[in-house]
Amino acid sequence: MVLRGTKRFKTASILLILLILLIIPFESMEAEGPLRIAITPVLPEGHLEPNREMINYIGDRIERSAELVQRRSYQEINDLLQKGEVDVAFVGGVTYILGRDKSAMELLVAPVVFDESTNYFSYLVVRKDSPIRSLLDLKGKRFAFTDPLSTSGKLLPAYLLARINETPETFFKKYIYTYSHSSSIEAVSVGLVDGASVDSYIWDFLSSKDPESVSRLKIIERHELIGTTPVVVRNDIEPGLKERLRRVFLDMERDQRGREILNKMGIKRFVDVKDSIYNATREMFKFVERRTDPGRKKKR
């Protein structure tokens, strides 16, 4: 009797445990899956915390878990959007115009970082002790681009060179890609390259958050660019979600938490923008393409 009672209890226990083990995974799964947001490390290493806070904020606001997807280059993010593997992405101007051409993404919002417009600058920076005073002085020197698809970090200097019938290959002794503006700043600082073209937004961000990192550098040329780096969504995103996301971004400055995150990121607010503000970028891109050797092998 006693023996049988114990056996029954054991069996019941095992069944219970199995049941619990089966239920747990299902419980943690969501019906829709998390919202995936892709970001290139625009912000320098060591300052990525606001990114995470922003993702969490967005997730909380749309009442879905949000997942941060980080890639090193814009190209990778472009690919992810095209494959539908991310829902939202922070991209560059060139990325956007190329992605839109392929119908891979739609414009959502753009940040205001300078004055009250969606304009910004591309800074040409060199070391303070350098004799280089203009882009032309950089001939035969080493230069750092950020991303091949970066507007301020690649397109603008390439455009300037194209205007004097030069390409990076002919003009520079050596050029490299750092895939981040802060890396470009570091590359110039340590002497890996002699100059770089960087986003004014990052420069200003570093100047205020980490003055040491730009202390050895000076800006020798400033070039204004129209259309800050936009936030895009996957082309086939559900319109309701897109609208909800747009509102979350636009309303960020209206609540305390959102303002704090914007503040940390050096962004004043997000605004609605029209696709046409990126026309200037399109012009530059085409100009460079025309002048560049069609047979040039594209970097990633």
Added chain:
Amino acid sequence: MIRLILKPFQDWGLAKRISAGVGLLLFILPLLLGLFVIEQDRKVLDEELKKRGIGLAERVSLPAVDHILHDDIWELYKLIRDITKISAATENIALYAMVLDNSGKILVHSDPLSVKLGEPIKDSVSVGGSPNPDSLLSKGILIREIRLKEESLYEISSLILRGDERLGITRIGITKRYMEEQRRRLRRDLFIASFILGASGAIVGFLIARQMIRPLNQLTRSVAALGDEQFDKDIKDIMAPVRRRDEVGLLADSFNMMIQRLKKSRKELKESEERHRSLWEHVEDSMIRVTLEKKIIAVNRRVEEVIGYPREEIAGSDISIMIPDKYCDLFDEVFQRTLKKGEKAPTIEIEVLTRDKGLISMELDMRGVTIRDEVESIQIHFRDISKRKEIEQELINAARFVTIGELTTDLTHEINNPIGIISGFAQQILAKMDEGNPSYKFVRIISEEAKRCKNVMKDLLAFSQPSSFQYSLVNPEDLINESLEFVLLLLHQKELISVKKEIQDNLPRLYLDIPRMKGVFLNIYMNAVDAMPQGGDLITQASLDGSYIKIAVSDTGKGIPEDYLDKVFTPYLTTKEGGSGIGLSISKRIVEAHNGRIEIENRLEGGARCLIWLPSHEGAIK
């Protein structure tokens, strides 16, 4: 050498020395051991460092393949930047890192400004530049030791390989600074640890040693407190109060036993010293002990009495203050002889200068006081002989006086007779001779001169006649004793002569001229002593013989030759060399003047005997 080093520590107390020794040992031993281990460990550390360097190089080389293929200079830079940063976060062993391409050109460098990027590096290990870099890098790794800005470091070169294809070289400069710093730190920690160990060892050693030595100190205090008065206390009060069962306890026991023995022998010593002091103080001689440099150490009471210096005053003075100049040489000579031989020098007679500048005749003996065969001091005996000298002089004067008187009487008689005859016959011739005779005048002159001569002789006799006898009563025994005393004073070797007396009790007194009779006895005694140059018995017997007192003086000498026996009282006849031969004849006359009788005979048992009969007082009156 060791003694020289240890010398300053010899004055230290035992506890301090033990403490220092233990401390030093506990300091030096672990230090040496530790240093040895650290030194042994150096190679291991060195290998460890190289391994870590290789590890770092490989951490660059493996991912570098991809970056080189993609010409991703930034990632390549980040790789080596991170390597140097990683090591900076820990121990910063990588001073620099670089990646070279196959042509030896620098692709990236951890400090790009310090080199020319894209230019070939100018040293022998760069690919293509060295004699045979492939062999050096046969295992994909090359380690060489280089110096960079006064710093010694290992440069690790590691091939960047993609399969068998060589893409470049990673080179990392690994400093030994941290390894050496680590060793320095180790050595410093070791030193501190050893020092703490040594110091605690010293303290503990000191405490233990002091604990152990405390009874010794107690013992020392007990010994130090052992003054004269301590020894008079009860033995229990002076014994060291140490109650232990260890070696120190045994020592204390032995010490206490020693105290007991010491106390006993001290007591004996004290008694012996007292006896000695009593002897020293009460001996009739003045005694002075001097150092070998003639400084006075001690004097006895007689010195104070006779020479007049209180002992406090004379102590430390030179003995020569009491030696007159004329005796200095003699004194020094004897002193030196005593000093050299340490034995008794011959007795000398000198005069001694007293404190009040008087002179005393003294006989002086010196003897070295030897302690363990070394002459330690000289003891000088001064014997006051001024009294003896006085008596001697007196006797000589008396004898001379008696002798001259008797001699003159003798001579006068001898001369009177022939002159009487001359005078008588001259008278007879004058009576028969005519006045006109030419010879008459001469004979008369003879007669007158003879008469004058007789008168002169008479006057001389009258002058030289010994003073009239002064009679007084004397106990025969006193007479004998006083005479003997003179004789003994005059004797130089009295120890050879054994003086014996057999004097009958209650002898009647004598009535006589004491000085003259003393002279007689002196004469007889001296004869007896002279007869015994090798020593012998001088026997004086006195007894009543009728109304006479018979005094016999015997010697144990060789006796008197038979044919001289009947001539002994004849003047000018002597067997003694240097004797006048009149002593006994004068003695005979003096004895006979006292109605006495004197005889000399040989004794049957050997030697001579002189017999004198003197009438007792009672007899003399009769």
